[in-house]
Amino acid sequence: MLKLLIPENSGIFQIAADAFAELWRKITGEFPERTQYLSPEDSRVIVFGSDAVNPFVHEKIMEGLFDGFRIRCGSDDYHLLSLERDGREYLFLAGGRPRALLYAVYRFFEVRAGVRYFWDGDRIPMRNHLGIGGLNLAESPRFQYRAIRYFAHRGLKRFQAEHWDFDDWRKEIDWLLKKRLNLFMLRIGQDDLFQKAFPEIVKYPSADNVEFHPRSYDDRRQFHSLEYRGELRKNILEYARARDLMHPEDCGTMTHWYSRTPPDFLEAVQPEFLPQWSADYGEKSGRVWDFRIRRNMENYFRLTEAHIRHYGSPEIFHTIGLAERGCFLDRRKNQKLKLHACECIEREVHSKYPNAPLLIASWDFVAWTNEEVRELIARLNPENTVLWDYISDTYDKVCNFTNWNVIGKFPYVFGIFHAFAASTEIRGNYGAMEQRFEKALEDPMCKGMIFWPENSHADPLMLEYFTANAWDGAHGNIREFIGEFCRRRYSRQRKAMKRIWDEMLPLIRCGCWRWNRQRDCEVYPDYAFTIAHAPKYLCDLTPESLERNRFLSGELKKHLRRAVDTLNHLAEIGWKKDEFLFRDTVDLARTAIGRATNYALGDLTLRLEAWRLGNVGKKFILKQLDAIGKLLSIEADILESHGDFSLHLSFRELEKSGPVNPEFENTLKGNAENFYCRSWVYELFRACYLPEFEAWRGWIAEKLESGDKTPWQKSDSLGAKLKEIEDRFYETPLQDLAPDTEKGVQNLSANLRLAAGCTARFMEG
Template sequence: MRTLLLISIYIFTSFSIRANEWKILKPQGAPKAYEIAANEFQKFYNAVTGEKIDIIDTPEKEVNLIVIGSDIVNRYTRDAIEKKIIKPLDLGAESDSYRILSVKDNKRDVLFLAGGNGRSTLYAVYDFFERQAGCRYFWDGDIIPKANHIEMTGLDIAESPRFMYRGLRYFAHRSLTRFQAEHWGPDEWEKEINWIVKKRLNLFMLRIGMDDIFQKAFPDIVPYPPTDKTLPEALPRSFYDRTTAWPLKYRGELRKHILSYARDRELIHPEDMGTMTHWYSCTPKAFLEAVKPTFNPQSGGAYLGNPTNAVWDIRDDKNLDNYWKLTQAHIDNYGSPNMFHTIGIAERETFDNREDNLEMKLYAYRRIINKLREHYQTAPVLIASWDFYLPGWKGKEINKLLKQLNPSTTIILDYTSDLPSNETNTHFENWGVVNKFPYTFGIFHAYEWENELRGHYDLIKQRMPVAAADPMCKGFVFWPETSHSDPLMLDFFTHNAWNPDILTPEEILPAFCKDRYGKDAEVMLRGWTAAMPVIKLVDELPARYKEIWAFAKKEITEESVKSFRDNEAIIAGTLAHVPGILRTLAGLPYGYGNKFIDRDAIDLARTIAGRQFTAELHRYAIAQADYRAGKCKINNVRIAEKRARAVLYALRDILALHDDYSMNASLKQIESVEQPINPAFEQALKGNSENDYCRSYISEYFDYYYLPQFEHYTKEINKALAKSKRPEIFPDVSKMDMQYIVDAFYNKPLKEMKPLNPKSRTNKTYRNILDSLAQDLEKYH
């Protein structure tokens, strides 16, 4: 009897295993993205369940199938439609739409993951695991829950994006690895590109210099630079020093790998064309000496005193041809001619007369596009809108440009839709593009130094619905000068780029916290919610910790601080809550091993402290002005100084709790790529980050740059306060030369810049820093 029972159990179990067996059916002879989709399904299923599903390319009997690809690539899908097992999937050719559909084919279960192209088929795979397994995708890692089973039946999902193009830009500044794409090696780039696809984006742009394109385009003229010296054209201690860490030949190999990896996933990368020479894409001195290009008037050798960054005069056919050789060299070696991009003459002014200058810029666009059409007649062109915003074009001026462009092949790449308008700077609603000419809606978000949590959310709320409702708006792009600076904004953008229905950060915060923090979602939501009013003070409290020297060199008068007083009246109510906000943030579970919480807790704390320091520095200036005018006692100035110092030192201690803000840690990460490091790069890295445009939240700067400058400033102020007579000039700007601090910073190796107040990276340390700062702000009142 027992034997019969065991046999019955064995037969039943064997039958159950066969009946529930699944295999992944990938299409034969399809583009590589479909093979990647099959592999990704296999990988994620294994990561969730611990079980591996085999991949096949021909159907097997009595096997449940995960079918990768629509009927345009997978014959099984086509047969299923013709046999009436499924209805037509209604996925347009080249479409980013996709379907997730489960059906019965006789006794077998079938799960279709199909897109209008390979890229959107990948979207379907990632979306399946998001819906069915609870997977979540962030730039800094995936969250993959564990489960014994993933339900693959009962699904009928159809997704289509609102915008044709959904993209990101990676810019050329250099300091911290988290924020600057120039520091990323192959592992970081593969992770980033995978994340782009997981978030259903389809376009990205490398604005990280041209690497070795001059060497590829002009091999007989431009040699590779030395790997152990500063670039010949480098301008030390500035962002014009483009000396690379890795050999330039390797940077070319890395670029090839990045773009090949992206192409395999069918991402779009626009090809740069036209007047490409700029600070991040310098003309090598060897080219200047051999070719001697003429320069655009006013932008030539006089452009910031550096001809390597000047625009060649494209009225000269030779110059235009050489620009095109750079574009074609990039296509031949790295890219693909599916889409193009130009900045025109961009920020450069050619003539003093506005009308003549505009005409020259219109001419440049026409001439650049005409050169493109000699080679590629129908490829779409993105016209960058930066020139419209800065220095600023009027609507009538932009309308002149639109009349000269072909709307069937041209898109205005607007990435300033979130920036405030003023008399010189307008936005897309004033340009005459709405309902008339193809354009994108874009979030610029941040200049290089603005890498804290931020966002002009109120302007986005006003303007995004206009773009979403306009059929001429073809895209949604996120185009900042930094990467990964704000995880909430990244989620806000990627969601709305697909389906623009969330207008405020508060709307997305609950889901964001649940997805990112799991069991700690509630406490993290409290932290984000408490901090949000201060985070939004983007314009009212710009970063001042980075410009203490410049601040100190300005005489403090009642007139010069009037704007501080007016601003104070607006923000005082919000800032009154900062001690309470700090105590709320002190309760966040930093230091317990969750990398998302550790990173975001520091982001929240540094943003609040950074905003507060600006307020305190302004208050310090107000107190000085009031003391000089006899409106307050000396103690008011001393209290203002103590408050500013307490915030600045706390900000130093906050940043030391995470490697994201250590330039030395970034340099070590760069060195981890198996390539020789140029010994001159450390000075270039310092120059790239120390210049007044690029200084930001860098921990080494606080101990060895910002704090010494602050102490110098306050020391001179206190000398003036010590005098019996109120000073007539306050401060004495002649005493504010701090070059010795800058020189000492450059002379000290990064590896020797140890934290001067080292603390353990524990929850207790984090909590004590924020609680102590809250107490100081209340004590020095």
């Protein structure tokens, strides 16, 4: 029997041995035995820990069995070393710190057994025998920080971490360690932090005593009690800390839409607020307290200290500063206040914790000039401050870290924002990332690689690309990486899937967040989602919107053949017995269809304007509307096949963790249906997107028939019909809109072929 030798039956040694034993059992069917002592008949032994923590290892080094490990104390280095003596076979697993021991465990099964780790599960081959000899593998990370964020939006369980229970989080944290990450951040609201920091004045609210903003992402009513949320946070962070994962402590001016000030605090304390001219988060609960007044800064840090005391650890801190705040109309005055906020927060942190790094989040820099960022950098201390840049993948070719005077001079990280909440399709600004990452990789001042999107688990390719490069930076070329990705994820279907991913790559690249000060080209993930809430895309056809749509349709038109071929090839893939293939088939299909409908809708607006000017006939427009409507209906049928895209099933999942607030169904609807978060949700297709498209089509047909050549602008009658559709959605129980997944699965291949045929029709125009 294989023995697992640990120096003590607790802590990281027990965790690492249990993880090893579980994987060994799944592969071989054998059950290794954990022990602190060896008997003479023990012939195969896994030894956990370096000589710094395991006396047995030190003893063997002193006996001359070997000279030691190639690891640095306190680092994320690990070493797998096979040795033999006196008929006994050893495998030593050593790490520079506790989490590195877990890296060594998971790496062994990758190297020796071919195990592959993904967010949605592991590929574990079965073997009759697994050898432990012949290994001498020492590995070190390129980056000090390898981090990921979980954000506060809600909607579909797969994509939004607020839905996850403790079992989900244990799987997620284990996956982080399997991928050799070392830091994660919960950006899922503050839970019961005010109650912990100010127990004398802030009480736990009842379900109906919470400020909320209906039909929006700002509706923060809880599905479970705040007490449950606090206990969940505690369990998550304890589980992570036991595995030596870092979690930064949020600090400073942290008030935001997901971290509002409770009414009890506002009434009792009456904090003074910073001036604010912008409307976003303009209610008292969403406004930033005036940190220049001492008691307000102290109260912000009481929240941080409460988190440290109840949940966290003061080893690393994080601040967003005054992100997304317009305090003064005078830009220079506004900028001075933002600089002052960062300086005050830095001083407050380092007066108490002088050696703890402070991570300065870069999100606000999307609205800063390069000169303004450089001014901030010049005021920060590089000894204990890190620029936490998670917009390194920006579409903006001018305003990014390469022009901020940090390369070779100031500590920063290379960060991938990747996606807003709604953008759950497969995407990525790989061209820009490849070029910029090469510079960061060569720069010793680049201290990390991080993934900081507004959703989770959306893009299997990007998750693998990020985690691979976060360790060693050796996989920057996306075309080369796709081959490795397919080999690891699909096994027998790797060649067929590589062909599909290669085919899709240009379309994948067309999806990226496009905030750009050089030109207005920000586009929604799918134009079909915008009709009700964002008329600037398809209804109000101004010179600006037409230019945006001309840019979009021109970019996509040349790749339509790829969408057609992808959909046809997916229809031939044998996905029925492979959950990875099934999920990725639906993800690739909705990405291809989304790009095709974006092209068709963007192009149609140009035709509508051409009709108004007398250059296009109405017959062609009506024909295109029919084709788009059919493709959208097929897209809904494809989504019906997989539970990942059902709001009803996500709601039902919440009940597994305990009673759900009876008012939460409408909250969840609003969290998903609002203008910002509309995405690939099956129930929204059936209840909103398809009826809205029909209303829009009817409005267009009516205008065409009447010969009304006035500029295209959303009419009151169209607005009224769209409002009726919205109201009907909120009045209809989710259960009545739920998918028939069995039917969706049965028809998936046929629907993929139908989608290919519809997309091919757009190429004819």
